[in-house]
Amino acid sequence: MSIMRTALPLVLLTGLLTGCAGLQKTDWPTCAAVGGVTGAAIGATESSAYAGYGALLVGGMAGAYCWVHGDGDEDGDGVPDSRDKCPHTPKGVQVDANGCPPVPPAAVVEEVVVVKEETIVIRDVHFEFDSARLTAADKTKLDTIATRLKQEAPSAQLRVSGHTDSVGKDAYNQKLSEKRAHSVTDYLIGAGVPRSAFVSVTGAGESHPVADNKTAEGRALNRRTEIQINR
CATH class of the missing domain: 3.30.1330.60 (OmpA-like domain)
Incomplete structure (x- = not known):
């Protein structure tokens, strides 16, 4: 029984952080909430008195982990948010490697030379x-x-x-x-x-x-x- 109590929190925590790694940074509240539930479950394996502390501790860890390691593509332009220098680009707009619309080349004005x-x-x-x-x-x-x-x-x-x-x-x-x-x-x-x-x-x-x-x-x-x- 003691083995289960030791292993179960580690399994739950590892699974939670693995799942959070693929989320976007904007999903950190959800990640924290799930972490709170998981933390409560971990705390409850020891004692019901630890459920609240577990929820607070693991929920905070999960939210922070999601914020630090999350790397989604919120605007769907194909550039991960960690490298996207132009977030919230409208859908369908072509972007460069930095997630920004390419700067159009300057118009070349051809000067008409009149031979006097x-x-x-x-x-x-x-x-x-x-x-x-x-x-x-x-x-x-x-x-x-x-x-x-x-x-x-x-x-x-x-x-x-x-x-x-x-x-x-x-x-x-x-x-x-x-x-x-x-x-x-x-x-x-x-x-x-x-x-x-x-x-x-x-x-x-x-x-x-x-x-x-x-x-x-x-x-x-x-x-x-x-x-x-x-x-």
Whole structure:
């Protein structure tokens, strides 16, 4: 009989604490209440006078054990309460390893870069030999440029300049470059680019080379018409 009195309290207490280990911390009142009943039973095995003391002692132990060791998942987000840094997360909300909704990435605002100035260089408009008259091939190429400039015209200013190589006299090249600049401009206006979009049409002659005039390739690069777009 003495063996039963010794073993029974240990069995009851062990079973109680094992059961409490799987509870949530918020269940500690229930755990304490069950512990009180168990404590009373343990105390009663010795004497009815010990029932109250047993209930108080074991109930307190069970409640404390439940609070310390309990590790449930109160909000059901899959993260144990001991690691859940965001308790009471609404159901269905995706959470990270800490039980918190992931922080949405900052919105990337793409800055629109507006090029204030652009220059279209026309090198493949060659005109007729020693002339400012456009060839049929020249006009086809300028049609493509006119389509682009008509889109720019409402909000841009256009400046056209003609350039030659160094072959010939300076004064002659100056006049030829002016004629070619005006020839290109007149064609673009005829193709639909508003006349008001052109703020200047000038000739620079041979004064602004972009390549070596001593070679045929260099001279070809220097013979050009430039259209500067200012937005």
